[in-house]
Amino acid sequence: DLSYMIVNSIKGMISSMLNNRLNEITQTENPPFVYASAYDGMFFAAKTKDAFTGVVICNEEDIKESIRTLLREIHRAAQFGFTESEYARVKADYLRSIESAYNERDKNKNESYVNSYVRHFLDNEPIPGIENTYTLMNQILPNLPLEAINETMGQLISDKNQALALFGPEKEGLVFPTKNEIVSLLTEVANEELTPYEDTVSDEPLLSTLPQGGSILSETKDDTWEATVLKLNNGVTVVIKDTDFKADEIQMKGVSLGGTSLFPNSEIINIKVLDEVISVGGLGNFSKTDLEKVLAGKLASVSPYIGDKTEGLMGYCSPKDFETLMQLTYLTFTQQRKDVEAFNSYKKRAEAMLKNQEMHPSIALVDSIQEAIYMGHPRAMRLKAEQIEHIDYDKILDLYNDRFKDASDFTFFFVGNADLEFVKPLIAQYLGALPSINREETFKDNQMNTRQGFYENTFIKKQETPKATVFIYYNGDCPYTLKNNIQLSILDQILNIIYTEKVREEEGGTYGVGVSGRLQKHPEEKFALQISFDTDPNKKQDLTKIIFNELDKLIAEGPSEENLQKVKEFMQKKHKENLKENSYWLGVMDEHHFSDVNMHQDYEKTLQEITAKDIQNFAALLFNQGNRIEVTMVSPEKDN
Template identity: 25%
Template sequence: MKKSTPLLCSLGVAIVCGAVLAKKEPQTTAPTKVAKSDTSQAEGTARDWAHENSDIPADPKVLYGSLENGMRYIICKNPLPPNRVSMRLHVDAGSLNEADDQRGLAHFLEHMVFNGTKHFPDASKLIPQMQRLGIAFGAHANAYTSFDETVYMLDLPNIEKDTLDLGFAVMGDFADGALLESKEIEEERGVIVAEKTSRDSVGLRMFEKQIDTLFPNSLLGKRLPIGKLDVIESAPRERFVDFYTRFYTPEKMTFVYVGDIDIAAAEQRIIDTFSPMKNPAKPGSKPSIGDISTPSGFQVSVFTDKELTETEISIVKSKPHSYRTDSKKKRFDSLKMNIANAILNRRFSKIAKQENATITSGSATHYVLFRELEMASIEVTAINNDWKSALPVLENEFRRACLFGFTQSEYDEVVAALINNYQQAVKTAPTRKSDNIASNLTEHAHTDSVYSTPEVDLEVLEENLAKLTVKDVSDAFKHYWEHAPMEKLDAHLILSTQKASDSATKELKEIYKFQDGVALEAPTNKKAGQFSYIDFGEPTEIQNDIHIKDLDVHQFTFANGVKVNWKKTDFDKNSISMVASFGTGKAGMPLDQPGLDTLAGSIFVNGGLGNHSSEDLKSILAGRNVGVNFGISDDAFTLNGSTTPEDLELQLQLLTAYLTDPGFRPEAERQFDAMLPNLYAQLTHTEQGPMAKMTQWFSGDDPRFTFPSLEQAQALTTDQVKQWIMPQLTNKTIEISIVGDFQEPALVSALSKTLGALPSHEDKNAIPIEKRTLTLPETPTEKTFTFESEIEKAIAIVLWKTDDATDRDVKKLRRMSILSAILDERMRVELREKLGEAYSPFATSNLSQTFKNYGMIMAYSPGSPSNTKKVSNIIRELADELAQNGATQDEFDRILKPRLGLLEKSLRQNSYWLNTVLDRSQQFPDKLEAARNRDADYSKISLDEINALAQKFLTANNSALVTITPKTLPTND
């Protein structure tokens, strides 16, 4: 089950997305109603809906109601995807509601409702029953707990009676049917401890230190959702029952139901399911989070941890927040700070790319938490941990914004992007998906913001912008921060770094005070230039134009050799996705330059174009729906992006410009070099480093899969990247695939003037098989990789080699994925449900279609270092049992049915058609045949086939046991 990240910045960003731009929470033609029922129930008071007290109208398609017991519900009929529904149960209670002896039980309870309820008393049968109906645990059923909410999510793959019956029974039991048996609590303790272990990190440790310092008299640092170990391990059943009965109450719940439904029938089903719930005589109340204001005066704090991967300096200010109902005025006020911070973010982005820059990045944020806390921060990340050089940048830009505000050109750029985002929301609204709508409605119910239509959101934005000026934005920023000389500034300066001297606090004050006296220049107003890549020559003729009717796919080739695949869809209104593939990718990388792909991936787009830097492009293209990302797959380079019908030609111009005139500007390599120390610190102190080493080892130490040493990475140059990639840009065949909402004449015209006008590209994109053949380690074997950490977190991994066939064996790939899913399910049952040894064990398969011999099934289970050997042996035994005796028909069916439902859903996804079917379908025609026969082939997969693969590959003799563990801790016996 997914849990929210307990880091303040992540939490803040999540809440800002829902509240500051305030989208969603409706009602004009659909009146709020109180449902009546003959069932005896406790009276309750339903909370008001946000739109009832707002001047912003709600979405008329959404029905709001409340039961006599105070429970609220939201219903929205939405036809996409067809024959599917999404349910959300929101409980207005989280870790802040806990007593001292309940710390962690809000989250623990979220687990427990899956472990025995009124309709499903046998906990071991609920998930299998879901699977038999096509509901995949994780993909369709999930939950999370935060400081102030708990949310249960269920996306049903069909609307058949049995599926809906189970969905309502499950949600009804979550709300008012958990048995909370002592035996189940005891068995689940290990899972929660394993989750706490897996989530432990230097980031969490720093968060705890900082929040205790910033808010010593608040509950925030004392109520992290994961809780305290002693409570998790020993809290008696009555403490669980106390929380459940006092906080899982109708008055604190909202049920959200969205999908291909009948409104009247849905409403009656909700009434029947939830009306019998009763409120307790003494319901729980949410306590105040305590003193959250920034102390008066200039505060300085230094936090150190040797495992930190980067050094950050920030200025923070917080104050109590007075909650206001969502309204046009509230959105107007939030808009000012949003724009101000967006401008500051652009300033930091430009500074980080300058020669002799002392920061790698910087950002400004402002958000409201829990209705009570308003908080803002401005921070920078120092190059090479040199905070003394980075601090002047932070102070100068903070003070510059406070003294001079912002320029009209900066304002115009940010506003253009903002308006465009809202306009696109209007255009894409007809094809919004039910699961997204359900989650958005839940978020708006939680934050008490109005779920208005995208059209209304745009109207409110335009109305607010009409009366907003750049001076208003500048004044709002100055008003919040109340800038003053250091001695009178109410703010907290925070340094987080690996190590610092005893005099660091004094030095921070001295440097800041010195900079406070440095004269600053006001920012200048700079207009964006014009995009200069609009003429690529005369178009060439179109050849071999065909329409593949059964897939509704079109293909043709320009006379210059550029190949085109396209499919028009109506799945996502006003959205177009594309990918251009060329060259040989990782397979053709120079073997004497390990890590060159990492440098290339970092600098290609960041290096801009010959005529425009990457920062210039951001300004020039502000408000337009264009962009390019560069990727390196095993056997190709890719340029991909998304756009709209209006910007289709500009998107193709931008993509073609990167193909013909990449800038490879020096600032891109400078930024890469500046990030290397942080990256390698992360590899040293986290499991990411050993995972990279494991990949290198399992590939037979092939240089293309080798992550270089820091010295090797620092020695790589832009010239080496150019020598590798430029010949591929100019010679190798380019194949572009485009899927989405466009008109054929416009698409063909734009392609003809861009890619169709390029010089000839005719070289084949191929690397001989002998250069793509890897030699994997002999098995059985065991291997240990370590990282430097005091966090007691390790990973047990078991690998099985699986590639013994020719390239591009799609049928085998599908069957291996089913086999790994069966192993995954057995790991969940044994390691999590029965033994409580792991929180999120999983198994997956990977069968390369490029490199010979490179195929594997991987089983992965994070947990305590003391248990890795035990867990590895259990996994190997589970696999060996599967190899010796095979899977059962029920296991097979429970894995296959949810998979078939996901396949059906994918047919209405642009990403499936683009990446799985069309991309390089002329180079590899078998991709079309694979798509044509996919569903039929999956339906033909037999249990005998899966068991034959298990018998062949999942044996103990074919396994490699890998342990990833902190080196400061003893390894297993």
């Protein structure tokens, strides 16, 4: 149905433009809300009805103003429409997304087809296919006038059939507006004299002056990964693996050792929010909002991070936007922008979210688990609302610049449709121009050790529904090898199968038992495995007994051949699928760089050779070290 496709695309672009305006308000110094969005689609209370819906997460002290601001922007768009520049950007993004989907039309997974068939069956959505969508939209959208968009926006908003639902916690001192106040608010905004939205745009390029660039000192082949390795003049190493898995994708990761481990514990508050605070300022001459505008129609993104042991960047692009990716990377290293207004906005929103978080009973459980495992280590502590005022923006910028002022020890991985001869000059120009002071460094061990021996903590926390949450944590020594990583994955999955059968199906005591484990390479080779479930307080003791009995049985007898083969077959199938994913190759190359362990080579052979006896011995290695932590939060029946 062509008319449906056109109307649906119009509504989608309307939502995008309106949400961009709301996001701009979020970035102002004193935003009335934490988050706001609007869309036209299914009515939240009835799947058979459509509705234009606005959603706002309010600051506690600004509930009415939060609602008022959301309604005001909806009415402003309905009354005056959108601007030509807004429409040009959203149209470029929409057409670019269709182009990307068209370029990947031969790589679609079964899931995407299934989802289309389900929507067609349940909601009668048409299934034109990407070939028809690409052809039709490229013919129609360039000729679709802004007047049609604005006319549709005006038709979506009515002063009839309005519903406003307000949800919030029962909290001392928190006052909600009354029904009469809300009705008055709706009327006031509808009658308010508004002015048209003014779109600030810039035709300035990302980089006003292009860097002189550097040079490629050497180019070699890495047969292990079937990749090309470039050494640049400033010490940067670049690894490029050209694949044909996706026509419109190049994934990037740049990484260097060090991370926040090199910062003192006295900076823990700044460390906790570092990535989030850095992201609010934008790059170069562009605020975060303006940067999104200037990147309209391009498929390129870069996100820096500073983790515990490494700092780096994650990014992606389409092949034709590779230079934009390189420019964003260059700016990320050299021109992080300071925006005090956006920072103050972040602080206000973060404080509001953390205050709301404190109301949730699960926070008491999280705090108790962290204390049980890490025994009060400052780097394991959760950020709290009262700490927000102590965030030091200038110090965060200093910490960030310290980690990114030296690219000489960075290794960049590129995986995807990366034509070597096309990307090499751009890599030399932008990555070769990154600052370099030739530091030699690695991460620091801050002694964030886990509790040894047996520890138990059971506490009571009142909730609306009686419930017991049980958390069991094992930890200890374990060599970091390919085989042990595979064995831990097998053990996870076998335990999930066993507990689904014994605890959920036979006992009916829980919706499910979660089991997850991990191995770590640095600073010491260790393992951690956790088991958790929710249940009726009266069943807690019996179900916990089953958990431990099944572990003892696994150690004594090993897994059944049926369960082992089931898991191995799934892992084999998943591995073959992974081999066709750019993200898999990026991950295994990065892992090898960090841990010097090749998680790809001999994977299938190692997997197939693992026996039930291997898993039995591995389980004994993990669970017989005597390090077990149990934290249980119980919410009893309410007194009548």
